[in-house]
Amino acid sequence: MTVTRELKGPIIECVPNFSAGKDMHIVRTIANEIDSVSNVKILDVNADPDHNRSVITFVGTPTSVIEGAISGVRAAVRLIDLRKHKGVHPRLGAADVIPLVPIRDADMSECVGLARKLAKRIWDELEVPTYLYGEAALRMDRKRLEKVRLKGFEQMMTLVKKDKSRRPDFGGPALHPTAGASIVGARPPLIAFNVNLNSGDLALARKIAEAVREKNSGLVGVKALGLELKSKRCVQVSMNITRPDIVSPFVAYSKVAEEAEKLGIDVLESELIGLMPLSSLLDSTRDAVKLESLTMDRIIELKI
Amino acid sequence: MTVTRELKGPIIECVPNFSAGKDMHIVRTIANEIDSVSNVKILDVNADPDHNRSVITFVGTPTSVIEGAISGVRAAVRLIDLRKHKGVHPRLGAADVIPLVPIRDADMSECVGLARKLAKRIWDELEVPTYLYGEAALRMDRKRLEKVRLKGFEQMMTLVKKDKSRRPDFGGPALHPTAGASIVGARPPLIAFNVNLNSGDLALARKIAEAVREKNSGLVGVKALGLELKSKRCVQVSMNITRPDIVSPFVAYSKVAEEAEKLGIDVLESELIGLMPLSSLLDSTRDAVKLESLTMDRIIELKI
Numbered sequence: 180m181t182v183t184r185e186l187k188g189p190i191i192e193c194v195p196n197f198s199a200g201k202d203m204h205i206v207r208t209i210a211n212e213i214d215s216v217s218n219v220k221i222l223d224v225n226a227d228p229d230h231n232r233s234v235i236t237f238v239g240t241p242t243s244v245i246e247g248a249i250s251g252v253r254a255a256v257r258l259i260d261l262r263k264h265k266g267v268h269p270r271l272g273a274a275d276v277i278p279l280v281p282i283r284d285a286d287m288s289e290c291v292g293l294a295r296k297l298a299k300r301i302w303d304e305l306e307v308p309t310y311l312y313g314e315a316a317l318r319m320d321r322k323r324l325e326k327v328r329l330k331g332f333e334q335m336m337t338l339v340k341k342d343k344s345r346r347p348d349f350g351g352p353a354l355h356p357t358a359g360a361s362i363v364g365a366r367p368p369l370i371a372f373n374v375n376l377n378s379g380d381l382a383l384a385r386k387i388a389e390a391v392r393e394k395n396s397g398l399v400g401v402k403a404l405g406l407e408l409k410s411k412r413c414v415q416v417s418m419n420i421t422r423p424d425i426v427s428p429f430v431a432y433s434k435v436a437e438e439a440e441k442l443g444i445d446v447l448e449s450e451l452i453g454l455m456p457l458s459s460l461l462d463s464t465r466d467a468v469k470l471e472s473l474t475m476d477r478i479i480e481l482k483i
Numbered sequence: 484m485t486v487t488r489e490l491k492g493p494i495i496e497c498v499p500n501f502s503a504g505k506d507m508h509i510v511r512t513i514a515n516e517i518d519s520v521s522n523v524k525i526l527d528v529n530a531d532p533d534h535n536r537s538v539i540t541f542v543g544t545p546t547s548v549i550e551g552a553i554s555g556v557r558a559a560v561r562l563i564d565l566r567k568h569k570g571v572h573p574r575l576g577a578a579d580v581i582p583l584v585p586i587r588d589a590d591m592s593e594c595v596g597l598a599r600k601l602a603k604r605i606w607d608e609l610e611v612p613t614y615l616y617g618e619a620a621l622r623m624d625r626k627r628l629e630k631v632r633l634k635g636f637e638q639m640m641t642l643v644k645k646d647k648s649r650r651p652d653f654g655g656p657a658l659h660p661t662a663g664a665s666i667v668g669a670r671p672p673l674i675a676f677n678v679n680l681n682s683g684d685l686a687l688a689r690k691i692a693e694a695v696r697e698k699n700s701g702l703v704g705v706k707a708l709g710l711e712l713k714s715k716r717c718v719q720v721s722m723n724i725t726r727p728d729i730v731s732p733f734v735a736y737s738k739v740a741e742e743a744e745k746l747g748i749d750v751l752e753s754e755l756i757g758l759m760p761l762s763s764l765l766d767s768t769r770d771a772v773k774l775e776s777l778t779m780d781r782i783i784e785l786k787i
Contacts, residue, residue: 190787222786238787282787368783374772432772449774454783460764467771468678468736470753479672479758482526483494483542483586 186218191244191290192280192368194453197233197255198270200226205258206233212254218243225452229408230417231266232275234371236453238282241289245297248277249304256305256358261332267406268417269331271310273358274301276324278313279365290365291315298349298363305358308350313364317348324362325402332359370420370459371452372428374435378444381407384414387438391416391431398434399425413447420459427462428455490522495548495594496584496672498757501537501559502574504530509562510537516558522547529756533712534721535570536579538675540757542586545593549601552581553608560609560662565636571710572721573635575614577662578605580628582617583669594669595619602653602667609662612654617668621652628666629706636663674724674763675756676732678739681749685711688718691742695720695735702738703729717751724763731766732759 199205206226214221219239226233239247252274259273277297279290294315301309316322329335332354338345339352346352347360354360376384384405389395392403400422406415416435420426428451436446457475465473475481503509510530518525523543530537543551556578563577581601583594598619605613620626633639636658642649643656650656651664658664680688688709693699696707704726710719720739724730732755740750761779769777779785 186787192783220787222783223781282783428774429768429771446773449772451774451777451781454781454786457782457784460768460782463768463771464733464764467733467767468753469750470732470755473755477527477755477758478761478764479496479526479586480761482758483490483524 186220186238186240189241189285189289190238190283191241191285191293192236192238192282193244193248193277194234194236194280195248195251195277196270196275197235197251198231198259198261198264198266198273198275199255200230200232200266201228208258209233209251209254210235213237213247213251216243216247216250219247223453227268228410229266229406230268231264232268232270234452241285241293244279245293245300248297249300252277252301252307252361253305256307256355260357261359262357264332267408268404269328271328271331271335271359272307272355272361274307274361275328276312277361277363279315280368282368287314287365287367294363294365298361301361301363302347302350306350307355307358308347308353308360310360310362311348311364312362313366315363315365321348324364327362335360366421368423368456370423370428370455371418372420372431372455373415373417373450373452374432375408375411375413375415375447375450376439376444377447378414379407379412381405381414383442383444384416386442387435388416390438391418391434398431401426401431423456423459423462427459427466429463429466490524490542490544493545493589493593494542494587495545495589495597496540496542496586497548497552497581498538498540498584499552499555499581500574500579501539501555502535502563502565502568502570502577502579503559504534504536504570505532512562513537513555513558514539517541517551517555520547520551520554523551527757531572531756532714533570533710534572535568536572536574538756545589545597548583549597549604552601553604556581556605556611556665557609560611560659564661565663566661568636571712572708573632575632575635575639575663576611576659576665578611578665579632580616581665581667583619584672591618591669591671598667598669602665605665605667606651606654610654611659611662612651612657612664614664614666615652615668616666617670619667619669625652628668631666639664671725672727672760674727674732674759675722676724676735676759677719677721677754677756678736679712679715679717679719679751679754680743681751682718683711683716685709685718687746687748688720690746691739692720694742695722695738702735705730705735727760727763727766731763731770733767733770
């Protein structure tokens with residue numbers, strides 16, 4: 180971002196996930212290319228070597244955020260070869276998931292329009308086929324990210340050839356040979372929150388993830404995967420809290436800790452990928468100390 | 484406050500504690516008299532019937548904050564008769580403790596000067612003797628509030644007659660017959676934080692308070708009392724966290740919960756009296772979910 184860091188008017192957040200988390204040169208190059216676009220501001224860059232994945236959080240005006248995303252995807256397509264990519268997190272594309280989030284003076288319908296424009300441009304300009312998910316999905320069965328990505332690149336390379344219903348929304352039908360396909364969407368803010376466990380047993384992490392996720396009558400809006408972190412010699416419950424208005428990071432943490440305790444293992448630490456809203460800080464503290472009356476106007480700086 | 488709610492320039496916080504918490508007419512009258520002063524802003528009013536005590540948090544410019552405090556004390560002297568006052572929280576005055584806290588563009592030395600001015604005026608204008616404590620103390624042995632207040636009004640009424648070293652800094656030697664004495668001071672921000680326990684046994688609450696407080700190798704900067712809340716049919720560990728930079732509300736809560744568990748009792752809920760700083764919200768969440776990397780710039784609203 181070269182012109183001004185103080186953004187005026189509507190602000191959209193974009194949180195692209197790239198399939199590079201070991202080679203920091205690649206991660207930095209992608210971030211720099213996003214950052215070189217006018218009127219975007221990078222808020223956070225997170226790279227995980229075990230996931231072999233990075234999450235870049237940036238904001239911008241509606242026009243600039245699309246330019247930032249295109250620049251990031253262009254760099255990812257140039258630098259990442261999925262045929263050689265190994266990581267414990269599922270992925271379909273070099274630029275894997277690209278959600279747009281309304282942050283200020285913008286609504287979901289605007290993000291939906293932008294996501295569809297972006298998905299079309301990624302195919303038109305970079306020849307990477309795209310799927311639309313979340314609020315921007317064109318088909319009901321593509322609303323949920325995991326229903327689009329399935330087991331990822333290797334599986335989908337063959338599936339798109341056999342099963343017409345799996346074909347991309349823009350481009351294809353074949354995936355890009357090295358960059359796969361990108362999944363572009365619009366969604367409300369979510370919190371990417373991982374809890375690392377004092378165990379190396381992937382089966383246990385998967386069992387806990389199962390108990391935590393909404394699908395299996397766990398926590399509302401929580402998606403969870405059990406993953407192995409070789410670099411940290413431990414396993415992880417990797418979560419997306421998609422209803423942070425209902426489930427705070429503390430509640431998600433406690434549920435994991437509780438399920439872990441049943442299996443005789445402890446929590447090591449947790450990780451926040453990207454950012455979380457202020458309300459989740461408030462909710463976590465309220466939940467953690469049973470302080471029902473805790474609201475924003477009990478915080479000195481917010482009250483003065 | 485009649486003129487403007489947007490305060491410019493230096494801001495001082497004043498958190499007077501008044502010995503009225505059952506009769507809401509008295510609490511409201513005191514708050515209204517403070518609020519009628521120009522350039523002060525009331526942030527919070529908390530009244531507790533068991534403590535029979537209220538805590539009013541307000542901010543103002545250096546000049547106006549003193550006028551606000553004087554107005555509050557004047558009303559308290561008029562409306563409260565300590566001879567008839569019963570409550571579980573220790574108290575020496577109708578207006579008991581009056582701390583000044585630097586909040587914005589002001590430092591401790593300014594608050595010390597203001598506290599001494601205020602203490603003199605309370606004696607000169609309202610004939611209530613005053614002690615100075617905290618950073619504003621004139622004697623080393625009056626730095627700690629509890630060393631000044633001892634067991635409170637009834638005990639001090641006789642002590643000041645017998646023991647010269649107990650005499651007020653301004654006025655006296657006798658205390659005011661109905662309003663006792665006020666303890667004026669300057670201090671850094673603190674968090675008044677109480678944890679209510681699922682028990683009616685005051686001895687247990689006192690035992691937990693003992694284990695928690697700094698004095699007995701508990702938590703740094705934590706003062707704690709065991710109190711009985713008849714209206715809630717439970718007991719309470721009432722704490723001041725005087726080093727919120729070191730001990731978060733979550734850490735204090737956890738220590739109480741841990742000590743309570745040893746005694747076979749549970750935590751019911753916690754209470755925040757007045758306000759807490761944003762950093763304590765962050766620290767509590769960080770501590771509660773073991774998220775070492777949580778800093779202010781991981782919070783969306785603070786980062787944009």
